[in-house]
Amino acid sequence: MIAAGARLWQQGWCPATSSNFSQRLGPDSCAVTVSGRDKGNLQPEDIMQVDLAGQALDGKKPSAETLLHTQLYRHDPEIGAVLHTHSMNATLVSTVAPSIVELSGLELLKAFAGNSSHQVTLRIPVFNNTQDIAALANDVETWMQQHGTGHAYLIRGHGLYTWGRDLPETLRHLEALEFLLEYYWHARPDTTEVVI
Amino acid sequence: MIAAGARLWQQGWCPATSSNFSQRLGPDSCAVTVSGRDKGNLQPEDIMQVDLAGQALDGKKPSAETLLHTQLYRHDPEIGAVLHTHSMNATLVSTVAPSIVELSGLELLKAFAGNSSHQVTLRIPVFNNTQDIAALANDVETWMQQHGTGHAYLIRGHGLYTWGRDLPETLRHLEALEFLLEYYWHARPDTTEVVI
Amino acid sequence: MIAAGARLWQQGWCPATSSNFSQRLGPDSCAVTVSGRDKGNLQPEDIMQVDLAGQALDGKKPSAETLLHTQLYRHDPEIGAVLHTHSMNATLVSTVAPSIVELSGLELLKAFAGNSSHQVTLRIPVFNNTQDIAALANDVETWMQQHGTGHAYLIRGHGLYTWGRDLPETLRHLEALEFLLEYYWHARPDTTEVVI
Amino acid sequence: MIAAGARLWQQGWCPATSSNFSQRLGPDSCAVTVSGRDKGNLQPEDIMQVDLAGQALDGKKPSAETLLHTQLYRHDPEIGAVLHTHSMNATLVSTVAPSIVELSGLELLKAFAGNSSHQVTLRIPVFNNTQDIAALANDVETWMQQHGTGHAYLIRGHGLYTWGRDLPETLRHLEALEFLLEYYWHARPDTTEVVI
Numbered sequence: 115m116i117a118a119g120a121r122l123w124q125q126g127w128c129p130a131t132s133s134n135f136s137q138r139l140g141p142d143s144c145a146v147t148v149s150g151r152d153k154g155n156l157q158p159e160d161i162m163q164v165d166l167a168g169q170a171l172d173g174k175k176p177s178a179e180t181l182l183h184t185q186l187y188r189h190d191p192e193i194g195a196v197l198h199t200h201s202m203n204a205t206l207v208s209t210v211a212p213s214i215v216e217l218s219g220l221e222l223l224k225a226f227a228g229n230s231s232h233q234v235t236l237r238i239p240v241f242n243n244t245q246d247i248a249a250l251a252n253d254v255e256t257w258m259q260q261h262g263t264g265h266a267y268l269i270r271g272h273g274l275y276t277w278g279r280d281l282p283e284t285l286r287h288l289e290a291l292e293f294l295l296e297y298y299w300h301a302r303p304d305t306t307e308v309v310i
Numbered sequence: 311m312i313a314a315g316a317r318l319w320q321q322g323w324c325p326a327t328s329s330n331f332s333q334r335l336g337p338d339s340c341a342v343t344v345s346g347r348d349k350g351n352l353q354p355e356d357i358m359q360v361d362l363a364g365q366a367l368d369g370k371k372p373s374a375e376t377l378l379h380t381q382l383y384r385h386d387p388e389i390g391a392v393l394h395t396h397s398m399n400a401t402l403v404s405t406v407a408p409s410i411v412e413l414s415g416l417e418l419l420k421a422f423a424g425n426s427s428h429q430v431t432l433r434i435p436v437f438n439n440t441q442d443i444a445a446l447a448n449d450v451e452t453w454m455q456q457h458g459t460g461h462a463y464l465i466r467g468h469g470l471y472t473w474g475r476d477l478p479e480t481l482r483h484l485e486a487l488e489f490l491l492e493y494y495w496h497a498r499p500d501t502t503e504v505v506i
Numbered sequence: 507m508i509a510a511g512a513r514l515w516q517q518g519w520c521p522a523t524s525s526n527f528s529q530r531l532g533p534d535s536c537a538v539t540v541s542g543r544d545k546g547n548l549q550p551e552d553i554m555q556v557d558l559a560g561q562a563l564d565g566k567k568p569s570a571e572t573l574l575h576t577q578l579y580r581h582d583p584e585i586g587a588v589l590h591t592h593s594m595n596a597t598l599v600s601t602v603a604p605s606i607v608e609l610s611g612l613e614l615l616k617a618f619a620g621n622s623s624h625q626v627t628l629r630i631p632v633f634n635n636t637q638d639i640a641a642l643a644n645d646v647e648t649w650m651q652q653h654g655t656g657h658a659y660l661i662r663g664h665g666l667y668t669w670g671r672d673l674p675e676t677l678r679h680l681e682a683l684e685f686l687l688e689y690y691w692h693a694r695p696d697t698t699e700v701v702i
Numbered sequence: 703m704i705a706a707g708a709r710l711w712q713q714g715w716c717p718a719t720s721s722n723f724s725q726r727l728g729p730d731s732c733a734v735t736v737s738g739r740d741k742g743n744l745q746p747e748d749i750m751q752v753d754l755a756g757q758a759l760d761g762k763k764p765s766a767e768t769l770l771h772t773q774l775y776r777h778d779p780e781i782g783a784v785l786h787t788h789s790m791n792a793t794l795v796s797t798v799a800p801s802i803v804e805l806s807g808l809e810l811l812k813a814f815a816g817n818s819s820h821q822v823t824l825r826i827p828v829f830n831n832t833q834d835i836a837a838l839a840n841d842v843e844t845w846m847q848q849h850g851t852g853h854a855y856l857i858r859g860h861g862l863y864t865w866g867r868d869l870p871e872t873l874r875h876l877e878a879l880e881f882l883l884e885y886y887w888h889a890r891p892d893t894t895e896v897v898i
Contacts, residue, residue, distance in 0.1 A: 130421040130486035152478075200418060202489065206496055221635060221664035222592060225522040231637050232663060243417060245427050271428060272417035282544075289522035293594065299496075300598055300691075326813040326877035348870075396810060398881065402888055439809060441819050467820060468809035495888075613831060613860035614788060617718040623833050624859060674740075681718035685790065692794055692887075 115147070116156045118197070118285060123154030127199040127292065133273070136183040137281055138194045142166055144187055149177030178247045185251040186277050190263050193277045195284040200273040203295040208268040210302075211240050215268065217294050225290035226265050227283060236294070237261075240268045266291050311343070312352045314393070314481060319350030323395040323488065329469070332379040333477055334390045338362055340383055345373030374443045381447040382473050386459050389473045391480040396469040399491040404464040406498075407436050411464065413490050421486035422461050423479060432490070433457075436464045462487050507539070508548045510589070510677060515546030519591040519684065525665070528575040529673055530586045534558055536579055541569030570639045577643040578669050582655055585669045587676040592665040595688040600660040602694075603632050607660065609686050617682035618657050619675060628686070629653075632660045658683050703735070704744045706785070706873060711742030715787040715880065721861070724771040725869055726782045730754055732775055737765030766835045773839040774865050778851050781865045783872040788861040791884040796856040798890075799828050803856065805882050813878035814853050815871060824882070825849075828856045854879050 115135050122128050122135075133153050136146040143165050147153070151160040162174035166184045170176050183196045207215060215238040217223065223232050239257055244250050254267065265287055266276040276291055278284035311331050318324050329349050332342040339361050343349070347356040358370035362380045366372050379392045403411060411434040413419065419428050435453055440446050450463065461483055462472040472487055474480035507527050514520050525545050528538035535557050539545070543552040554566035558576045562568050575588045599607060607630040609615065615624050631649055636642050646659065657679055658668040668683055670676035703723050710716050710723075721741050724734040731753050735741070739748040750762035754772045758764050771784045795803060803826040805811065811820050827845055832838050842855065853875055854864040864879055866872035 129489045130418060130482045132418060132421065200489075202492055202496070205416065205418075205489075205493055209497060219635070219663050220597065221661070222522060222524060222597075225524065232635055233637075243415070243428055245429075269417070271415050286522045293521045293592075293597075296594055297597055300594070301601060325881045326810060326874045328810060328813065396881075398884055398888070401808065401810075401881075401885055405889060439807070439820055441821075465809070467807050611831070611859050612793065613857070614718060614720060614793075617720065624831055625833075678718045685717045685788075685793075688790055689793055692790070693797060 115145070115161060115281070116158070118281060119147070119153040119156040121285075122197070122199060122288070123152075125201075125292070127201040127204075127288075128153035129200060132200040134177055134179055134183070134198050136180075136187075136196045138187055139163065141191065143171060144183060146176065146180050146183055148174055149179075178245070181247045181251045182254065182275060185255055186275075189255060189258055192279055193263075194279045195281040196275065196277045197284050197288050198273060198275050199288065199292075201292055201295075203292060203299050204268060204274040205271060206299050207295045208240055208270045208272065208274075211268070211298075214239050215295075215298065217298060220294060220297065222290050222293055225286050227278060227287075236266075237264060238266050238268055238291075239264070240270055243269050243272045311341070311357060311477070312354070314477060315343070315349040315352040317481075318393070318395060318484070319348075321397075321488070323397040323400075323484075324349035325396060328396040330373055330375055330379070330394050332376075332383075332392045334383055335359065337387065339367060340379060342372065342376050342379055344370055345375075374441075377443045377447045378450065378471060381451055382471075385451060385454055388475055389459075390475045391477040392471065392473045393480050393484050394469060394471050395484065395488075397488055397491070399488060399495050400464060400470040401467060402495050403491045404436055404466045404468065404470075407464070407494075410435050411491075411494065413494060416490060416493065418486050418489055421482055423474060423483075432462075433460060434462050434464055434487075435460070436466055439465050439468045507537070507553060507673070508550070510673060511539070511545040511548040513677075514589070514591060514680070515544075517593075517684070519593040519596075519680075520545035521592060524592040526569055526571055526575070526590050528572075528579075528588045530579055531555065533583065535563060536575060538568065538572050538575055540566055541571075570637075573639045573643045574646065574667060577647055578667075581647060581650055584671055585655075586671045587673040588667065588669045589676050589680050590665060590667050591680065591684075593684055593687075595684060595691050596660060596666040597663060598691050599687045600632055600662045600664065600666075603660070603690075606631050607687075607690065609690060612686065612689065614682050614685055617678050619670060619679075628658075629656060630658050630660055630683075631656070632662055635661050635664045703733070703749060703869070704746070706869060707735070707741040707744040709873075710785070710787060710876070711740075713789075713880070715789040715792075715876075716741035717788060720788040722765055722767055722771070722786050724768075724775075724784045726775055727751065729779065731759060732771060734764065734768050734771055736762055737767075766833070769835045769839045770842065770863060773843055774863075777843060777846055780867055781851075782867045783869040784863065784865045785872050785876050786861060786863050787876065787880075789880055789883070791880060791887050792856060792862040793859060794887050795883045796828055796858045796860065796862075799856070799886075802827050803883075803886065805886060808882065808885065810878050810881055813874050815866060815875075824854075825852060826854050826856055826879075827852070828858055831857050831860045 131150050134147045136144045138144045145161050148160050163171040164176050166188050168180045168184045186193050186196050218235040221232045276287045278287050327346050330343045332340045334340045341357050344356050359367040360372050362384050364376045364380045382389050382392050414431040417428045472483045474483050523542050526539045528536045530536045537553050540552050555563040556568050558580050560572045560576045578585050610627040613624045668679045670679050719738050722735045724732045726732045736748050751759040752764050754776050756768045756772045774781050774784050806823040809820045864875045866875050
């Protein structure tokens with residue numbers, strides 16, 4: 115997670131101590147970054163352990179957004195890592211997009227686990243931002259119960275959540291999403307859909 | 311300050327030996343970068359000591375803009391560091407913005423000391439550029455007397471000033487401002503306000 | 507190829523384990539990157555040997571896109587290296603461009619082997635994307651039989667292929683193409699042609 | 703010059719082995735980069751010596767563009783270094799600009815030797831590109847005889863030349879020009895002039 119943080123910070127996706135990362139430790143717990151640390155220069159003590167109700171297991175104070183990580187680990191036992199970033203492209207798209215961002219026909223859609231063709235549509239729901247993280251975690255859970263887990267969601271004016279079986283897969287999903295959201299932002303005025 | 315300079319230069323925020331940085335040394339003095347040095351490769355001798363009237367304490371020649379740093383240290387004894395940068399986004403926004411840039415509803419507004427929600431409005435005044443730095447420092451002081459200290463100001467066609475209790479907090483404010491000004495520049499034609 | 511991968515990944519041209527690179531080993535074989543590896547951190551075991559029908563010579567599993575590399579080595583015995591990347595500019599241009607992207611009058615056109623003036627036109631065909639790589643390789647071969655080998659082609663919504671006598675020449679072609687495609691994307695609304 | 707090359711290449715201003723750099727060695731000679739070398743990885747043997755007529759002094763083959771460097775050293779004995787780069791912003795501006803790019807009212811104009819205020823106008827002539835470098839060098843000389851030496855010129859669809867008393871001053875001029883040309887490109891649709 116420390117190396118991942120440095121890599122993501124250098125890309126400009128974690129400005130001003132924003133963003134948080136987690137990895138599953140077992141069926142009932144995960145490691146998550148402590149709130150407010152510089153993600154480009156994480157130290158071992160900047161990572162804490164919580165149970166899947168978001169309670170600290172090591173006496174450190176968890177960030178409020180920890181509940182968005184634990185919702186994912188509770189929702190799907192196959193999820194092994196979660197990355198939340200605050201990039202410019204995610205923020206720009208999140209503030210102009212409708213309630214679901216749809217991306218189709220791009221080769222990089224194959225970067226998502228389970229896709230073997232570009233002829234798919236990735237649907238990324240956009241939730242309104244709130245400081246009531248428990249309520250937002252419930253909204254995410256309700257949406258996933260109805261529409262499936264998917265690969266990512268946006269929070270309007272805030273950032274991106276994505277996940278995968280392990281940290282390398284989640285990093286691959288994140289790099290693909292950043293690419294696809296940058297594409298969406300730039301192509302938006304010109305192209306409404308890619309030829310599939 | 312040397313490490314901060316290298317970090318900021320790599321982001322492209324200090325082109326062509328522009329920008330200056332300072333840190334409070336005590337109630338009556340601060341350390342400030344000497345004018346005209348390459349901010350990506352600062353040496354210890356590129357930093358000098360001045361009193362809060364901007365007079366050198368070590369025989370070196372202070373930059374004219376030193377008075378904009380000392381105005382802040384005199385105005386608020388809690389201010390421990392000041393960063394002035396010349397980024398593209400700050401310059402672009404400063405030349406198209408009205409007299410106050412307002413930003414609301416973005417999660418990254420929580421990066422500023424004292425903010426616990428995105429449901430706030432950050433107001434950044436824009437002063438016209440001048441080579442009469444003493445007059446500009448007076449204008450800044452007058453504005454702060456009337457509207458409060460705030461977190462940052464822009465100088466039109468010139469750059470950005472921000473501050474904080476210490477250097478890490480000020481770096482966090484600067485990264486957040488660069489993000490918010492980039493957002494403002496790109497979102498400007500499309501979105502006039504973010505859904506809060 | 508490992509050093510080239512790191513250089514290209516740092517430019518952002520190989521997101522999310524995408525892209526693949528190859529070098530000719532002799533008249534009947536080449537070395538090619540194994541599918542799905544992080545191109546910013548290639549290891550020796552991430553490179554495999556195939557014959558020019560795309561069959562593995564060392565028991566590793568070749569990527570389906572290997573056939574686009576071997577088509578080039580079969581087509582022209584002078585080709586010594588092939589680079590395939592997924593940059594933002596290549597993707598954006600590929601989705602808005604007509605069936606051939608034409609670039610004229612820019613000094614950087616001299617970066618292509620054989621050009622000694624900017625007063626030339628580079629024609630880059632754009633093929634529709636498909637997962638049937640054998641069929642796409644045939645389309646490329648047919649096009650080259652009719653129009654000559656050229657220096658590069660785009661696959662719509664997917665990325666860029668370019669080649670050269672050896673890896674340094676191919677890297678030079680790739681850097682020039684990325685520059686020219688970025689230019690094409692940005693200049694598009696303003697300038698339809700450069701004064702030659 | 704080797705360190706300068708690495709720095710400029712990392713900024714993306716020297717793609718695909720383009721660009722060339724020189725430094726005066728005395729009243730009648732200068733050191734200049736050999737044509738076609740990777741400017742991000744210059745070696746000592748990639749730099750050669752020429753007299754101010756552009757003739758090699760060490761048996762290496764000078765680039766045709768060497769005459770644009772020697773014109774400057776002949777024109778003004780105070781010029782100690784020349785940098786020629788091929789950045790995206792210089793190329794974009796060069797193809798849309800009128801015959802003279804004018805920039806006023808920006809603080810970074812103070813980066814040019816002799817300017818102590820932002821209330822100046824920098825005039826950058828734009829010459830049409832040609833492969834007849836001797837003729838272009840004559841055009842530059844004629845223009846400078848009529849309008850003064852100035853700080854820089856553009857070649858349409860090609861790139862930027864700038865100079866200074868020594869290499870550090872010339873690097874400062876180059877960083878300032880890249881900033882100003884990027885500003886010009888982005889601000890162009892919105893602002894025709896900055897409030898001075």
